[in-house]
Amino acid sequence: MNDSYSALLDAVAFDADGLVPAIVQDADTDQVLMMAYMTADTLRETLDRGQMVYWSRSRQARWVKGQTSGHTQAVEEVRLDCDGDTLLFKVRQEGGACHTGYRSCFYRRVEGNTLHTDGDKVFDPDAVYDDA
Amino acid sequence: MNDSYSALLDAVAFDADGLVPAIVQDADTDQVLMMAYMTADTLRETLDRGQMVYWSRSRQARWVKGQTSGHTQAVEEVRLDCDGDTLLFKVRQEGGACHTGYRSCFYRRVEGNTLHTDGDKVFDPDAVYDDA
Numbered sequence: 001m002n003d004s005y006s007a008l009l010d011a012v013a014f015d016a017d018g019l020v021p022a023i024v025q026d027a028d029t030d031q032v033l034m035m036a037y038m039t040a041d042t043l044r045e046t047l048d049r050g051q052m053v054y055w056s057r058s059r060q061a062r063w064v065k066g067q068t069s070g071h072t073q074a075v076e077e078v079r080l081d082c083d084g085d086t087l088l089f090k091v092r093q094e095g096g097a098c099h100t101g102y103r104s105c106f107y108r109r110v111e112g113n114t115l116h117t118d119g120d121k122v123f124d125p126d127a128v129y130d131d132a
Numbered sequence: 133m134n135d136s137y138s139a140l141l142d143a144v145a146f147d148a149d150g151l152v153p154a155i156v157q158d159a160d161t162d163q164v165l166m167m168a169y170m171t172a173d174t175l176r177e178t179l180d181r182g183q184m185v186y187w188s189r190s191r192q193a194r195w196v197k198g199q200t201s202g203h204t205q206a207v208e209e210v211r212l213d214c215d216g217d218t219l220l221f222k223v224r225q226e227g228g229a230c231h232t233g234y235r236s237c238f239y240r241r242v243e244g245n246t247l248h249t250d251g252d253k254v255f256d257p258d259a260v261y262d263d264a
Contacts, residue, residue, distance in 0.1 A: 110210035
């Protein structure tokens with residue numbers, strides 16, 4: 001048992017499923033890249049490695065960001081909000097954060113009653129993921 | 133029934149409780165100010181007013197941001213992520229986003245095994261909230 005993160009882990013209010021949302025921001029540009037969820041274990045692993053590790057709610061499995069794609073996220077800064085139920089990470093993003101090939105998952109902007117795609121496509125998902 | 137937002141509302145994947153998380157970013161500085169939740173109704177109201185309106189999970193009630201404090205958030209931009217389960221808003225924040233008086237709710241930074249407070253305190257909550 002590693003107690004090196006007890007201050008943070010004691011302050012995090014994990015939800016009924018044992019998860020906490022993590023907002024991920026580009027350390028250079030402050031662009032919001034994605035949001036995903038962590039368990040206490042994947043939070044500890046993230047801090048140990050200095051690389052983002054999540055919990056996939058759809059696959060119910062640990063998810064090392066960039067393991068398949070190479071698009072890793074190195075942790076630069078970790079923040080906690082006032083009521084402890086949301087984390088904010090600043091990261092150095094390799095390639096793109098989004099599995100669709102965009103730099104950020106938030107590549108769709110609301111414009112009147114349309115969703116306008118205006119993100120930067122930085123890789124071809126067909127070339128990166130076997131199942132894409 | 134207002135259909136002006138059908139493109140967005142059809143694309144949002146609300147969770148089992150009918151909620152979607154909304155990340156809120158300062159339109160000028162790109163600082164992440166807070167995260168809170170919206171129902172379909174408070175999302176519609178946010179778009180109608182051009183001011184952030186949330187759903188408080190703890191109070192199970194609609195929550196017009198700034199109604200008590202005056203610290204309103206005018207909507208500048210609305211984005212949706214790849215799988216439709218997270219919203220990102222850029223806003224013009226009056227005063228502070230956090231009920232504790234800080235500009236951002238993420239005023240605590242992890243530093244080794246401590247949580248270091250380094251946010252900007254922009255108001256005195258005792259002077260703003262009756263119950264603070």
